[in-house]
Amino acid sequence: xxxxxxxxxxxxxxxxxxxxxxxxxxxxxxxxxxxxxxxxxxxxxxxxxxxxxxxxxxxxxxxxxxxxxxxxxxxxxxxxxxxxxxxxxxxxxxxxxxxxxxxxxxxxxxxxxxxxxxxxxxxxxxxxxxxxxxxxxxxxxxxxxxxxxxxxxxxxxxxxxxxxxxxxxxxxxxxxxxxxxxxxxxxxxxxxxxxxxxxxxxxxxxxxxxxxxxxxxxxxxxxxxxxxxxxxxxxxxxxxxxxxxxxxxxxxxxxxxxxxxxxxxxxxxxxxxxxxxxxxxxxxxxxxxxxxxxxxxxxxxxxxxxxxxxxxxxxxxx
Amino acid sequence: xxxxxxxxxxxxxxxxxxxxxxxxxxxxxxxxxxxxxxxxxxxxxxxxxxxxxxxxxxxxxxx
Numbered sequence: 352x353x354x355x356x357x358x359x360x361x362x363x364x365x366x367x368x369x370x371x372x373x374x375x376x377x378x379x380x381x382x383x384x385x386x387x388x389x390x391x392x393x394x395x396x397x398x399x400x401x402x403x404x405x406x407x408x409x410x411x412x413x414x415x416x417x418x419x420x421x422x423x424x425x426x427x428x429x430x431x432x433x434x435x436x437x438x439x440x441x442x443x444x445x446x447x448x449x450x451x452x453x454x455x456x457x458x459x460x461x462x463x464x465x466x467x468x469x470x471x472x473x474x475x476x477x478x479x480x481x482x483x484x485x486x487x488x489x490x491x492x493x494x495x496x497x498x499x500x501x502x503x504x505x506x507x508x509x510x511x512x513x514x515x516x517x518x519x520x521x522x523x524x525x526x527x528x529x530x531x532x533x534x535x536x537x538x539x540x541x542x543x544x545x546x547x548x549x550x551x552x553x554x555x556x557x558x559x560x561x562x563x564x565x566x567x568x569x570x571x572x573x574x575x576x577x578x579x580x581x582x583x584x585x586x587x588x589x590x591x592x593x594x595x596x597x598x599x600x601x602x603x604x605x606x607x608x609x610x611x612x613x614x615x616x617x618x619x620x621x622x623x624x625x626x627x628x629x630x631x632x633x634x635x636x637x638x639x640x641x642x643x644x645x646x647x648x649x650x651x652x653x654x655x656x657x658x659x660x661x662x663x664x665x666x667x668x669x
Numbered sequence: 670x671x672x673x674x675x676x677x678x679x680x681x682x683x684x685x686x687x688x689x690x691x692x693x694x695x696x697x698x699x700x701x702x703x704x705x706x707x708x709x710x711x712x713x714x715x716x717x718x719x720x721x722x723x724x725x726x727x728x729x730x731x732x
Contacts, residue, residue: 362708365682366731393732395679422705424686449728452713461709472673486701489670490690495705518731569720608724648718656725 354532355412357401358440359387359430361423361500362450365414367441368392371413374525381525384532385410396494401429409433411531412525413514415440417447417660422495431508436531438543440524442527442610444504446620447660449517451501452652454659454666458499465511473540499669501660512536514544517610517657520596545595545611551593554601556580566646569606580606581631586653591617592623608656619662620646621654670698704708 360368372378372393374454388409389396412434417422428450442448444611453461453500466472466479485491486653514527529546530536537543558579574580580601587606596611613620632643647653655662676686684706692698710729717725 360684362706364728364731369732390681391677392682393680393685398676414705419708420705450708450710450723452725453709456709456712461707461712464712465707465709480707486699490699490701492688492701492703496704497707499704517728569717605724608690647690649716649721652721652725654714 354385355388355408356385356531357409357412357430357434358387358392359389359414359416359426360391360410361414361427361444361504362419363415363443363448365442366518367413367415367443370441370516370521371524373521375521377522377525381489381528385411385528398426398429401426404433406432407435409435410426411436411438411528412447413438413440414504415444417443418498418504418507419450419452419453420495420497424498424502424507425495427504427508435540436536437504437508437528438502438509439510439513441519442515442612442657444510445513445515445612446658447501447503448610448657449656450592451503451660452656453501455651457669458497460477463499500666503661506660510632513542513612514667515542515593515594515612519544520599524596542593542612542615544595546616548591548592548594550596550598550601550607550611550616551579552600554579554589556601558582562633563628563631563643564613564633568648574604576604586628586647588620588624588654588656590627591620608653610657612658619664620658621651621662621664623652625650671695716730 387394389401412430439445443450461478467474467477482494482495482496514524523544530543556579557577561582563584565584574583574585585606588609589607592607592609593611593614600607607622608617617623632638632640671691674686678685687702689700690698696712714725
């Protein structure tokens with residue numbers, strides 16, 4: 352019997368959806384195995400269609416994007432009711448992703464910058480979107496509430512599996528879907544469509560003992576073609592990041608920023624990386640160690656680029 | 670006044686809904702396009718090291 356699946360996005364960019372499309376001819380195989388009952392990027396189903404479904408009627412839902420507003424949360428909960436298997440797709444659903452960096456600010460700071468202060472905005476009256484507004488008698492309009500804190504999918508609903516990545520590698524999505532229709536899904540809670548070791552294990556660059564005396568930004572020094580970025584003083588999150596991406600950034604001469612998320616049993620990817628970095632700094636006196644660490648220009652957005660919303664920091668203290 | 674919601678708008682990148690208001694004769698009286706989404710890139714790229722900008726703003730739209 353053909354499976355029924357739904358694909359949805361919360362606070363996302365559509366990159367996960369395009370990664371599904373980028374399975375190319377394998378998309379025909381996906382369409383052969385499963386009927387799609389919701390996929391805003393590619394098909395025309397409405398929320399009312401989903402509400403009309405019986406609970407548990409979807410075999411699997413792939414949910415990309417973080418939970419940024421009341422609509423994201425409402426649809427996440429609705430899809431959880433309809434789905435036998437709920438899969439967090441991509442870095443935003445897993446850890447908040449890049450949009451999770453909004454947790455460095457308050458809701459009001461973000462609204463003010465986006466709708467009033469930005470250089471390309473002409474809004475002298477300071478009009479901002481409201482949850483309830485009226486455009487004249489009888490024209491009452493509603494918008495979702497923008498949350499102060501970006502949440503991950505698992506912070507609002509029970510998540511069965513996670514496919515990491517920003518975006519997840521297309522063939523990894525395909526192989527993870529294969530686990531659904533072949534009834535081969537592992538233990539609940541597992542990360543699927545990715546490796547179980549650190550990215551360093553699959554990275555083609557040469558590694559030896561790491562001793563770091565200075566942190567370089569990528570414009571300050573040309574890296575050599577063969578040596579581990581971290582050994583050359585460039586911050587690379589490979590040691591704290593799950594393998595499975597195919598070393599995409601590394602092969603483009605760009606150090607890892609951690610989009611495949613933490614390994615199993617790591618509570619906080621950014622803190623894990625900070626610990627790894629601290630252990631390979633060569634000076635051992637406190638002042639000299641601090642001098643090396645001070646050369647990291649933007650630690651929060653470097654170590655928690657994709658995982659701030661799921662980290663133990665989670666958001667700026669209020 | 671009767672309301673018709675097209676929610677969500679589909680086959681595009683991003684989130685949107687259309688609210689249509691009908692008058693007593695059943696004709697369209699007014700219609701509104703609403704964008705129920707904001708992530709806040711305008712704010713959280715402030716102060717980001719310039720060499721990191723390309724890998725962050727590419728996440729505005731992945732389509």
